[in-house]
Amino acid sequence: MDVSIISPVFNEKDNLEPFIKQVSNALNKETWEWELILIDDGSDDGSFDLLQKLSKSQKNLRIISLSKNFGQTSAIQAGFDNALGKYLVTLDSDLQNDPKDIPNLLHKLISENLDLVVGWRKDRKDNFLFRNLPSYIANKLIGAITGVKLNDYGCSLKAYNANILREVKLYGEMHRFIPAWMATKVSANKIDQLVVDHHPRIAGESKYGISRTFRVFLDLISVYFFMRFFSRPGHFFGFLGLLMTFVGVAILSYLIFIKFVYSLDIGDRPLLIAGTIFTVVGVQFISLGVIGEILSRTYYASSKEKSYLIKWDSKN
Incomplete structure (x- = not known):
């Protein structure tokens, strides 16, 4: 398998069919052998039933259902643990990330021999006060503390070298700090970013709120310790x-x-x-x-x- 696309799902029933279709349209234009892994993280809106139905007609679609809602980090880790691809891509299934950007990230990752390419939602379609501003502050703080300076740590759309990523295990709510974790294993110059499209949510409810901003700061303390002092x-x-x-x-x-x-x-x-x-x-x-x-x-x-x-x- 060349590429594994990994996307956590939590109560996204109305977005799933168009999301799968857009991913297929984007990847079928390439020569890669690929799979789309959707991890149902304890949805209670009928998302899993729909995914089971869709999997019967989608040869590239693989469904993993977790026993309950473990959170986005655990769902992503479940995808990493079960992916077969040489290269991995993560993105949200809410259609705010554009699947058309997947090949762009992969081409940059492969052609420039990188280990991670992070999406940058330069023109972000979210509420400025409650989403964009706290995210901007968090990105600057994370970059200053970890030394891995990126414009958009919170963007779920990322492409990875699977061999390197499998050396990183995620716990708690550490998915947003994957670039920092990877920087403990590879040089920061093997990590880069690429501007990607971002769309407003058209269906379903956002799972993000201002409370996540405070959790980011708490997680950042753990990241700083593990990056600098885990082995000493x-x-x-x-x-x-x-x-x-x-x-x-x-x-x-x-x-x-x-x-x-x-x-x-x-x-x-x-x-x-x-x-x-x-x-x-x-x-x-x-x-x-x-x-x-x-x-x-x-x-x-x-x-x-x-x-x-x-x-x-x-x-x-």
Whole structure:
């Protein structure tokens, strides 16, 4: 299989038939052998029944139904785990992403030997205040923290090198951070973007809201930690611990100095409590870093996960 198109479905019954038709029209013009994998994420509007019916007449269509609504990230991961293609493409099934852009992303991915091409909805057809503005701020923040600067992290339309992507496992709501995750395995110059079309939603209800913006910021903390310190947690917690311990010891040293040199009473000073807390918490952070290092080494020793990725081996 050359290409696997992966799209999660949650209550998109009215969009499914035109979506499948548009994907077929876009891919049938190419020479690739392809499959369209639709992952029903616990829909309750009859989407699954319709997909079962459509799969009987669509030879390229494959349906995966999850037992309940696990969320977009889990649905996408289910598609990744079951895809057969050498190249993978993700997009939403709500017809806001245009399937006509799929070949453009794939041609760029293949011709420029990239590992990921991200769609950029430059002319986005969404509410500016509740969707576009928070997305703009989030994109800038994610780019600054992860070092992978893209204009549209939230665009679901992406094309991937499957060999690289299979080294990345998604959890929680991390699908929007796939470029950052991939940057832990490949150089950032193997990731690029391409302007794609975007359409207003014409059927169904949007699954996105302003609350997702806050979840993005919370997820970003986890992404930052895993990108920088997953294989060396002791550096993260150890730095915080040493800093707090230094502050605590400095405060206590000052109090001891004025106690013995100037015979001042320090028992009722807030600085005594602050110094003690800083010192104790600092030691705890250092201990946590040591435990983290042990867990990290145990994880790599007991699993197939590696802290590196081999791109090419002369023996193979």
